[in-house]
Amino acid sequence: MAVSTRKLYWITAGVFLLVVFLSYHKNSIIPYTNQPKNYNDNDEGYESSAKGAVYTGDKSTPSPPPTGSQLPNVPGKYDTLILIPSSWTQMHNRQWVRQTIFGINNNLEPCKRYDGKIIYKFYIHGYATWLKTPIHSAEFMQGQIRDLYGEFMEYNDHFFINKTVTDRHAVWGDALAWAVETFIPQEQITVDKVLIFDSTTLVNLPKMEERVKTAVNPNGFLYTWGAPKPFAGMVSYNVAEQIVKSLTAIRENNKLEDLFTASTLYFTKPAPKFKVESGPAQIWASDIDELQTASQAIGPVYQLEDWTPIVQKLVIQPTAPCAADTSRKKNIALLTSSYIYVDMCMAEASLPSAANKRDYAAKHGYDFVARAAEFAQEDYTGRRLVWGKIAAIQKVLPHYEWLFWMDMDAVIADMGKDLREIIQRAEEASVGKEISLIVARPVKDKMLNAGVMLIKNTNWSRQFLNEVQTRKDWYRKSSYEQAAIWEAMLDPKWASGVYLFDKDDRTMNTFPKQYREGDFVIHFAPAGCPSVSVLEALQKIKNGQSLLGVKRSNRN
CATH class of the missing domain: 3.90.550 (Spore Coat Polysaccharide Biosynthesis Protein SpsA; Chain A)
Known part of the structure; x- marks a missing residue:
C-alpha cells in the first residue's frame, strides 16, 4: 500500500471515530455490505447504483411470554x-x-x-x-x-x-x-x-x-x-x-x-x-x-x-422490564428513520435528530419509534431506498391509533405544539368524513411534502398504503414515494380519507427560508447534505435561540 493511500485510510477512519465519540448519544440490526448509494430523502439530484445493505429478515426466536410486573x-x-x-x-x-x-x-x-x-x-x-x-x-x-x-x-x-x-x-x-x-x-x-x-x-x-x-x-x-x-x-x-x-x-x-x-x-x-x-x-x-x-x-x-x-x-423465561401498556392503541407514535445512507451524510446529525424527536414525544406522552430495516430491504425491490418509509409506516401503524412520520432531516422547532390539535383541526374541517391521512403542501411546491405526515390506523389507511406501493412509475423516478402518495390521494376513490393543509408552510412543515417564529417543524430537505444545518438548528433549539437565519446546507 502506498504511503499516501495509508495516510488517506487512517485519516478517513479517524474521522468516523471522531463522529462516534462526539455525537450526542441519548439512543433490527442490519448486516452491512458495500452500498454505493447517496443520501436521498425524497429530493432530486441523487444517483443510486448496485447492491447495498442486506435485510435478512426477522431472525428472532419465539420465546415464552415474559414474566414480571403487569x-x-x-x-x-x-x-x-x-x-x-x-x-x-x-x-x-x-x-x-x-x-x-x-x-x-x-x-x-x-x-x-x-x-x-x-x-x-x-x-x-x-x-x-x-x-x-x-x-x-x-x-x-x-x-x-x-x-x-x-x-x-x-x-x-x-x-x-x-x-x-x-x-x-x-x-x-x-x-x-x-x-x-x-x-x-x-x-x-x-x-x-x-x-x-x-x-x-x-x-x-x-x-x-x-x-x-x-x-x-x-x-x-x-x-x-x-x-x-x-x-x-x-x-x-x-x-x-x-x-x-x-x-x-x-x-x-x-x-x-x-x-x-x-x-x-x-x-x-x-x-x-x-x-x-x-x-x-x-x-x-x-x-x-x-x-x-x-x-x-x-x-x-x-x-x-x-x-x-x-x-x-x-427453559429461560424472559423478564419484562416494562408493564403492559393497555392504552397504546389509543396513542400516537412519532415514527422516523434510523437508516443512515452509505455516504454517511446524516451520520453525525442522526443521533441528535432522533433525540429531538424522542424528547418531543416524551413531553406529550407519545411513543417514539425509529426503523431502519424497511429501508434496507428496498435493496431487493429495485426501488429507491426512500420507499422504505411506506413499509415502515405499514409495519408500525397497527400498534397505534395515529402515526406521525418525520424524515430524519426534519426537526421539532416548537416543542409545545400538540399533534392532537392538528388532528382536531383537520377533523373539524372535514365534517361527515373519517380523516385517515393529514398532510400539507408547502406554498411553493407542486405536491405534498411527504417528510411530515399524520396517518390514522384505519382500513382506509391500510388499503391506501397498499395502493401507493403499486405505483410503479415512481419506484425510481424523481419524487419517488412522495409523488406516488400525491398521485393516489388525488384519485376520487381516496379523496374522502385525506385532509390537505394546502399552500401551508406553518401547520405541518416549513423550510428554512420560509421559517417564522412559532412554526412547528423545520425541514431541511436536502439540496446537498443537510447534516450541518440540522446540527446548527438543534443546537439553537437546545440553547433556546431563534431559528431565524438557519439556512439549508448546500454541502455535497
Whole structure:
C-alpha cells in the first residue's frame, strides 16, 4: 500500500471515530455490505447504483411470554439494575440478550419509561478492534458505525464510552462506577441490587432472583456465578457503593482478578460484614448435552447459533422490564428513520435528530419509534431506498391509533405544539368524513411534502398504503414515494380519507427560508447534505435561540 493511500485510510477512519465519540448519544440490526448509494430523502439530484445493505429478515426466536410486573411499579423504585457490558461490535449479541432475557423482540412498542421491577442498560465500550485490528477498508468501518447508530436510535437502552477495554475486570468496575455515581443520581431512581454480566453470557434471571433471596443479610451480599473467574455477579446496592468507593484500591491490590473476586479479597481483612455466596454456573463447552439444567449462568457464548438450544434447555423465561401498556392503541407514535445512507451524510446529525424527536414525544406522552430495516430491504425491490418509509409506516401503524412520520432531516422547532390539535383541526374541517391521512403542501411546491405526515390506523389507511406501493412509475423516478402518495390521494376513490393543509408552510412543515417564529417543524430537505444545518438548528433549539437565519446546507 502506498504511503499516501495509508495516510488517506487512517485519516478517513479517524474521522468516523471522531463522529462516534462526539455525537450526542441519548439512543433490527442490519448486516452491512458495500452500498454505493447517496443520501436521498425524497429530493432530486441523487444517483443510486448496485447492491447495498442486506435485510435478512426477522431472525428472532419465539420465546415464552415474559414474566414480571403487569402493573406499573412505584416510579423510580426498582428491585434490580442490570448492567450488561458489551463491545460496540456485538450488536447481534445485544439483540439476543433483549429477546431471551427481556422478551424484547423488536422496537415496535418501546417503553416510554421503565416501569417494571427491573431496569437495564447496556454499557457499550470501544474495543481493540476500534483502532488496532486490521480493517479491510474505511468503508467497512462506516458500515459498522451505521449499524451501531441505528441500534442507538431504535432502542435507547445504552450508555456508550469510546474506550478500549482489554479485560472484564476493568469494564465491570467502570460500569458499576458509572451506575452508582452517574446513572442512578441523574435518573433519580433507587435500586436494591445490581446485576452485571457480559453480552456473551446467558443468564436465567428469574432463577437468579430466587437464588439471592437466600443471601438476605442486613449488611448486604455479593453473589457470583462462574469459576475460576465469574461471568455474572450480583451485589446489594450498599455493597455496590462500598466497591465503587474503594475501586482504585481494589484494582491496585488485585490487578489480576475480576471485579468481584478482587472486591472479596480486598474486604477480607477485616472480614467483610456482607454475605459472599456463589450460584450454579457453567462454562460453555460447545456441547449442549453437557449443559446442566440447574445452571443459572452460561458463558461465554460467542456463537449466536448456540443461544437457542441453551435457552430451550434451561427453559429461560424472559423478564419484562416494562408493564403492559393497555392504552397504546389509543396513542400516537412519532415514527422516523434510523437508516443512515452509505455516504454517511446524516451520520453525525442522526443521533441528535432522533433525540429531538424522542424528547418531543416524551413531553406529550407519545411513543417514539425509529426503523431502519424497511429501508434496507428496498435493496431487493429495485426501488429507491426512500420507499422504505411506506413499509415502515405499514409495519408500525397497527400498534397505534395515529402515526406521525418525520424524515430524519426534519426537526421539532416548537416543542409545545400538540399533534392532537392538528388532528382536531383537520377533523373539524372535514365534517361527515373519517380523516385517515393529514398532510400539507408547502406554498411553493407542486405536491405534498411527504417528510411530515399524520396517518390514522384505519382500513382506509391500510388499503391506501397498499395502493401507493403499486405505483410503479415512481419506484425510481424523481419524487419517488412522495409523488406516488400525491398521485393516489388525488384519485376520487381516496379523496374522502385525506385532509390537505394546502399552500401551508406553518401547520405541518416549513423550510428554512420560509421559517417564522412559532412554526412547528423545520425541514431541511436536502439540496446537498443537510447534516450541518440540522446540527446548527438543534443546537439553537437546545440553547433556546431563534431559528431565524438557519439556512439549508448546500454541502455535497
